[in-house]
Amino acid sequence: MLTSATVVVIGGGIIGSAAALFLSRAGEDVVVLERGHGPEQASVRNAGGVRAQCRNRTERLLAMASIELWRGFARETGIDFEYRQGGNLRLAADEPALRAFAHESIDEAADGLTTQVWDRADLRRRAPQVSDRFAGAKYCPTDGHANPIRATWLILAAAKRAGARYLTGTEATHIDVDGGAVRGVRARRGGDEVRIAAPVVVHAAGPWTPALATPLGVTLPVTPARNAMLVSQRVPPLLDEFVSSHELQVYLRQAPAGHIHVGGVFAVEDTFDQRVSQAELTHLARAVEILPALRRLTILRSWAGTLDLTPDHLPLLGFTTAAGGYLVAAGFSGHGFCLAPAVGRTISELVRGTATSVDVTALRPDRFSPA
Amino acid sequence: MTAADVVVVGAGPAGLAAAAAAARAGASTVLVDAYERPGGQYFRQPASVTRNRSGVQERGRHLAARALSVGVEFRPHTAVWDATPTDLHLVTGGTVSTLAFRAAVVATGAHERVAAFPGWTLPGVYAAGAVQALLKEHDLVPGRRVLVAGSGPLPLVVAAALVHRPVRVAGVLEATRLAVETVRHPWIGAAGLWAQGARMREGLVGTVRLLRHRVPVRTGWGIVRALGDSEVEAAEVARLDPQWRPVAGSERTVECDTLAVHHGLVPNTDVLRLIGADVVRRPDLGGWVPVRTPWLETSIPGVFAAGDCAGIGGAALSLVEGDVAGAAAACHALGREPVRHTARQRAALARERRFQRLYAALFAARPGLTGLPRPDTVVCRCEETTRGEIDAAIAAGARTTALVKSTTRCGMGPCQGRICLPLVEQLTATATGVPPVPVTARAPLVPIPFDAVRRC
Amino acid sequence: MTDAPVEILVDGRPIRAPAGASVAAALLATGRRAWRTTPSGAPRGAFCAIGVCFDCTATVDGLPEVRTCVTTVAPGMRVSTGGDP
Numbered sequence: 001m002l003t004s005a006t007v008v009v010i011g012g013g014i015i016g017s018a019a020a021l022f023l024s025r026a027g028e029d030v031v032v033l034e035r036g037h038g039p040e041q042a043s044v045r046n047a048g049g050v051r052a053q054c055r056n057r058t059e060r061l062l063a064m065a066s067i068e069l070w071r072g073f074a075r076e077t078g079i080d081f082e083y084r085q086g087g088n089l090r091l092a093a094d095e096p097a098l099r100a101f102a103h104e105s106i107d108e109a110a111d112g113l114t115t116q117v118w119d120r121a122d123l124r125r126r127a128p129q130v131s132d133r134f135a136g137a138k139y140c141p142t143d144g145h146a147n148p149i150r151a152t153w154l155i156l157a158a159a160k161r162a163g164a165r166y167l168t169g170t171e172a173t174h175i176d177v178d179g180g181a182v183r184g185v186r187a188r189r190g191g192d193e194v195r196i197a198a199p200v201v202v203h204a205a206g207p208w209t210p211a212l213a214t215p216l217g218v219t220l221p222v223t224p225a226r227n228a229m230l231v232s233q234r235v236p237p238l239l240d241e242f243v244s245s246h247e248l249q250v251y252l253r254q255a256p257a258g259h260i261h262v263g264g265v266f267a268v269e270d271t272f273d274q275r276v277s278q279a280e281l282t283h284l285a286r287a288v289e290i291l292p293a294l295r296r297l298t299i300l301r302s303w304a305g306t307l308d309l310t311p312d313h314l315p316l317l318g319f320t321t322a323a324g325g326y327l328v329a330a331g332f333s334g335h336g337f338c339l340a341p342a343v344g345r346t347i348s349e350l351v352r353g354t355a356t357s358v359d360v361t362a363l364r365p366d367r368f369s370p371a
Numbered sequence: 372m373t374a375a376d377v378v379v380v381g382a383g384p385a386g387l388a389a390a391a392a393a394a395r396a397g398a399s400t401v402l403v404d405a406y407e408r409p410g411g412q413y414f415r416q417p418a419s420v421t422r423n424r425s426g427v428q429e430r431g432r433h434l435a436a437r438a439l440s441v442g443v444e445f446r447p448h449t450a451v452w453d454a455t456p457t458d459l460h461l462v463t464g465g466t467v468s469t470l471a472f473r474a475a476v477v478a479t480g481a482h483e484r485v486a487a488f489p490g491w492t493l494p495g496v497y498a499a500g501a502v503q504a505l506l507k508e509h510d511l512v513p514g515r516r517v518l519v520a521g522s523g524p525l526p527l528v529v530a531a532a533l534v535h536r537p538v539r540v541a542g543v544l545e546a547t548r549l550a551v552e553t554v555r556h557p558w559i560g561a562a563g564l565w566a567q568g569a570r571m572r573e574g575l576v577g578t579v580r581l582l583r584h585r586v587p588v589r590t591g592w593g594i595v596r597a598l599g600d601s602e603v604e605a606a607e608v609a610r611l612d613p614q615w616r617p618v619a620g621s622e623r624t625v626e627c628d629t630l631a632v633h634h635g636l637v638p639n640t641d642v643l644r645l646i647g648a649d650v651v652r653r654p655d656l657g658g659w660v661p662v663r664t665p666w667l668e669t670s671i672p673g674v675f676a677a678g679d680c681a682g683i684g685g686a687a688l689s690l691v692e693g694d695v696a697g698a699a700a701a702c703h704a705l706g707r708e709p710v711r712h713t714a715r716q717r718a719a720l721a722r723e724r725r726f727q728r729l730y731a732a733l734f735a736a737r738p739g740l741t742g743l744p745r746p747d748t749v750v751c752r753c754e755e756t757t758r759g760e761i762d763a764a765i766a767a768g769a770r771t772t773a774l775v776k777s778t779t780r781c782g783m784g785p786c787q788g789r790i791c792l793p794l795v796e797q798l799t800a801t802a803t804g805v806p807p808v809p810v811t812a813r814a815p816l817v818p819i820p821f822d823a824v825r826r827c
Numbered sequence: 828m829t830d831a832p833v834e835i836l837v838d839g840r841p842i843r844a845p846a847g848a849s850v851a852a853a854l855l856a857t858g859r860r861a862w863r864t865t866p867s868g869a870p871r872g873a874f875c876a877i878g879v880c881f882d883c884t885a886t887v888d889g890l891p892e893v894r895t896c897v898t899t900v901a902p903g904m905r906v907s908t909g910g911d912p
Binding site for chain 1: 453460767768769770771773774777778783784785787805811813814815818819820821822824825
């Protein structure tokens with residue numbers, strides 16, 4: 001199969017789909033290559049957190065922009081992807097942690113993000129179902145969570161409506177470069193070869209991105225890492241906030257249907273293997289130390305996704321210098337879901353050459369190369 | 372014990388035979404079963420100690436006693452919630468434990484394939500095996516006027532047992548037109564029934580009993596919908612074409628308060644898939660089954676599979692497979708060369724596999740079943756996902772079972788898709804033409820308290 | 828050994844069942860076929876009776892999502908069908 005486009009997006013997850021959406025709306029002719037039959041990796045396996053607080057500054061600004069865009073999607077489409085701005089609660093183990101939160105709150109306020117620091121008494125009063133072991137918390141009322149499966153499919157459907165062509169069951173095998181510029185992508189679909197001629201490639205294949213970048217002489221410092229989650233039985237409404245504890249390395253939130261989703265701030269590095277070990281399950285069960293009510297409740301299911309980790313846990317976002325027209329959007333290190341809308345818009349701005357709404361110079365892909 | 376040479380999962384016919392064979396061969400053997408009593412479904416024991424056992428129940432009791440007498444350690448109430456090629460993670464009540472093994476025989480049996488006809492979620496609709504289990508174990512019938520429908524020997528056996536109770540059997544419907552089908556497959560029929568005297572006798576006795584009690588028995592007929600407000604009040608039935616599709620215009624209403632429905636069995640392969648054993652799709656054997664060597668070893672060294680969990684074949688096949696797998700597992704655990712099958716084992720395996728082929732030819736699920744659920748019919752009982760939602764997900768681009776599960780929540784409930792996913796798989800594959808892939812098995816295989824896992 | 832009947836409490840009310848009976852059998856023997864409500868309000872009870880479908884669940888002695896069809900009655904057992912743990 002032979003076709004041409006103005007942009008080929010490798011990876012049909014939420015990052016690739018958001019890019020396809022904004023690029024298509026801007027008038028580009030976009031083809032998305034997804035090797036699965038639909039979004040099946042990190043995009044649909046994460047906890048669905050939509051958070052602007054407690055971030056590196058560039059990510060904070062991207063997150064704040066994304067939240068506005070998520071709200072817009074909810075309004076425009078009328079589709080309920082279970083997006084609830086129920087707040088984000090970062091628990092503090094001790095006084096030093098609380099003091100650090102106070103400093104962070106000042107920085108966040110300077111960017112227009114309102115957060116509150118709660119002491120122990122505040123926490124008892126405002127989140128009584130949370131264990132009383134914590135010294136306090138930082139609370140961001142405009143943060144929240146959504147259903148990552150519904151959200152990803154919503155963006156995908158919008159991208160298709162905007163004209164993007166999706167080729168599923170199609171695995172990109174080569175990025176063709178000639179004369180220092182991208183010429184197109186070759187892919188495999190069943191037993192057939194697919195060739196798409198295009199001057200721009202957006203590479204958004206998560207932890208599978210480096211493999212196709214290496215032949216271009218581009219070394220992307222992205223490491224695969226397994227991140228597990230589990231979900232409880234249905235429970236009557238207990239919790240609006242997305243709650244996390246850095247000390248316990250665990251976070252949780254309650255979905256509208258009642259299930260409590262538990263994830264971990266830990267990952268098993270250097271593996272694409274997605275089988276969850278006993279050790280990971282035991283770690284996740286620490287959620288009872290945040291929410292004692294979980295003790296008698298049952299765990300229904302577990303699963304894992306593969307993160308794309310970078311050395312500083314910040315994404316690689318932007319054109320590379322190795323080949324003209326080659327844009328990398330990977331290494332989101334677990335933050336991809338939340339940031340996707342603003343990232344998609346940024347990619348469109350970068351490709352079209354217009355000023356970016358958020359300055360992402362700090363996320364350039366070659367920032368780890370020696371100067 | 373925290374370690375054993377051989378561990379056997381499931382104490383039905385295959386598991387009991389495997390455990391006894393392993394222990395006799397000198398391996399330290401632990402047999403686990405989620406239930407209180409050994410026997411599985413076929414040898415389901417009476418709950419009451421004072422009630423008489425049937426001949427089959429007595430055989431089961433004897434098999435269990437023999438396993439214990441040769442040194443098998445039986446752990447009841449013990450479910451497997453996680454498993455690897457070297458360890459089983461078990462849960463009893465709220466307590467977890469780990470059991471390391473050198474070899475394992477998985478004999479987890481099967482559960483019933485469901486036909487999601489409108490009204491199938493009404494109280495009063497049961498899997499025919501449920502009615503049989505309640506009868507065998509508790510001498511109880513969950514209703515007063517029972518219609519039995521579906522396909523295979525089980526509905527007939529259940530109906531024949533019901534006529535001795537103070538209930539009315541409104542009828543027995545067999546989807547396959549047996550006489551016609553047996554004539555179509557004469558060699559399979561003859562070969563399958565050769566030396567199946569016990570089965571043929573049981574079938575004949577059952578049929579005669581039903582006729583004597585004036586129970587209407589119809590072949591080529593099936594259930595179309597269950598009617599009622601908050602429980603079953605009647606059933607709509609119809610004549611079926613050879614693909615089990617209801618023939619329009621032939622519908623009739625049958626008054627009943629209970630439906631016992633059976634459309635074949637689906638192998639329980641979750642433990643095997645969680646361990647990592649390769650499976651292949653064999654619709655003739657009930658669905659996904661493990662790939663096995665002649666010694667019944669799966670693709671995971673030291674992990675064997677016996678009985679219905681490896682392909683629906685009935686109790687007699689389960690017993691001989693258990694025997695073979697148990698001995699082979701012991702050899703693996705003790706570092707010995709595998710023993711050759713005995714002449715008796717070879718003959719039994721050959722005979723029962725011929726029956727297995729006949730069973731498949733006559734009773735394996737046919738396409739008409741997938742046409743029964745209407746757009747508003749619930750397909751996933753746990754999450755209440757309807758046929759319409761599944762069709763919409765497929766239309767929106769969900770082309771595999773896993774993607775349909777992901778976008779409709781089918782299979783995300785406590786039963787983990789055991790009941791609905793075989794049907795979802797069929798609906799999806801039929802609509803998209805994409806060859807099915809088994810859904811990934813994940814721990815916990817049964818819901819487990821947070822507290823129990825925390826203490827691992 | 829005898830089959831002395833066992834008394835359990837279902838939603839606070841005593842029910843007698845033969846020793847060895849499953850909780851589901853005990854409920855069915857009283858003529859009750861539904862003891863759970865789905866999130867949408869549909870009545871459910873036993874369906875497969877072999878511990879696979881999870882339709883027959885109730886909270887037993889404080890533990891939620893217990894399959895009544897594979898749970899044997901014990902004297903004083905507390906079964907609650909309210910749904911909420």
